[in-house]
Amino acid sequence: MLQQIPTLIKERMMQLEKADAKDRQDGTPRLQRLRQIPPESGKLISLLAASAPEGEIVEIGTSAGYSTLWIILACRYLEKIVKTFEILPVKIKLAEETFSQAKVQSYVELIYGDARVHLKDVNNISFCFLDAEKEYYDDCYDLIIPKLVKGGFFIADNVISHEEELRPFIERAITDPRVDTLILPIGKGLLLSRKI
Numbered sequence: 588m589l590q591q592i593p594t595l596i597k598e599r600m601m602q603l604e605k606a607d608a609k610d611r612q613d614g615t616p617r618l619q620r621l622r623q624i625p626p627e628s629g630k631l632i633s634l635l636a637a638s639a640p641e642g643e644i645v646e647i648g649t650s651a652g653y654s655t656l657w658i659i660l661a662c663r664y665l666e667k668i669v670k671t672f673e674i675l676p677v678k679i680k681l682a683e684e685t686f687s688q689a690k691v692q693s694y695v696e697l698i699y700g701d702a703r704v705h706l707k708d709v710n711n712i713s714f715c716f717l718d719a720e721k722e723y724y725d726d727c728y729d730l731i732i733p734k735l736v737k738g739g740f741f742i743a744d745n746v747i748s749h750e751e752e753l754r755p756f757i758e759r760a761i762t763d764p765r766v767d768t769l770i771l772p773i774g775k776g777l778l779l780s781r782k783i
């Protein structure tokens with residue numbers, strides 16, 4: 588799955604890695620930046636998505652679709668699709684370009700709008716990757732955890748880079764009896780919860 592990433596996916600990943608690195612250096616305003624996960628976080632979410640039990644695969648915060656491509660590697664392997672949610676039209680356009688260029692449209696459903704509204708229609712979730720605005724983390728957690736199947740994974744990014752801001756959210760997940768949770772020092776810090 589990770590040993591032989593198809594050329595078109597690899598090429599788009601490399602383009603997006605370059606664009607993201609440029610964004611971080613040239614003062615691009617925050618909302619226009621791609622704000623992508625690093626490749627090591629991508630590998631982890633790919634492995635976890637591939638190991639998740641039967642159920643829906645979901646991502647909150649698509650941006651240009653870089654993290655989605657990592658999840659799609661698992662979807663190709665599982666013959667499943669990922670539902671990914673993005674609120675900004677400019678990012679939707681970039682993500683469409685990504686999925687078209689990488690020729691992975693059959694493995695992804697890109698949903699335009701606030702994930703907190705659209706998630707109400709999704710059930711039996713076995714994998715969720717959350718990487719959106721930090722003020723929405725609690726709402727997304729409240730929507731996802733009850734819908735997570737037994738053994739399903741919930742992963743949230745930035746719990747080390749934004750530790751102070753996310754402290755109440757992290758404490759909640761760690762003390763929640765519905766899940767087993769730990770913090771992984773990979774990339775910007777990933778919170779991993781598994782439904783009991």
Ligand SMILES: C[S@@+](CC[C@H](N)C(=O)[O-])C[C@H]1O[C@@H](n2cnc3c(N)ncnc32)[C@H](O)[C@@H]1O
Binds near residue numbers: 703
């Ligand atoms: C950090 S970026 C995601 C980066 C992406 N996961 C990657 O690594 O390639 C966060 C994205 O979440 C989107 N977003 C923020 N709040 C959202 C919401 N409530 N519903 C859907 N998308 C949201 C933002 O517009 C932004 O594009």
